[in-house]
Amino acid sequence: MDMDIVEAVEAETTTFEQLRRFLFTRAPLKQIWLIGALAFNLIRIPFLFLYYLPVSTRPVASWTYEQAIRVRLFKAAVYNLAFTELSPALSLEPGKEGDRFVCMKPAAKELYQIEPLGVDDSVKPLVVGGTWYPRRPTTNEEVKLVVLHFHGMCNLLL
16 A cells, blocks of 8 residues: 555656656746746845844854855755756867866776666766866876766756
8 A cells, every 4th residue: 555655656756747847948938937036036035135134044043144145046046947957058179178178988888887777778878078187197197096076066957
């Protein structure tokens, strides 16, 4: 009985998520949502100014007045951008990184383990760009260790 409830909730969540992605990640509802969110937050700003005047209403009592307001507005922006899956166009062209920027091709298929990823055919390795720090090694330099670091919020808006 309990398993039926869990399966029903998961099915409903999946259906809601599919509907949300279909409606709010495409024009024109995506733009309507973002304009509405912007209008809502502009109207909300004066109320936030009043709400966060007392220290007791701030998320963390040690936060400054401005910090509490900025965090609230930042959370609203991230939520709405993620909800509509709005993300900047990414490029594999070297920008201001210059010669430190490199593109790395995926490894051979036999080097990947499928188990942790499941059997989802849409998950495939792609070319990724990276930047050497502090400088790109020269061709005659021996590189002993390379750390590939993904910023903690890299997939939030991608």
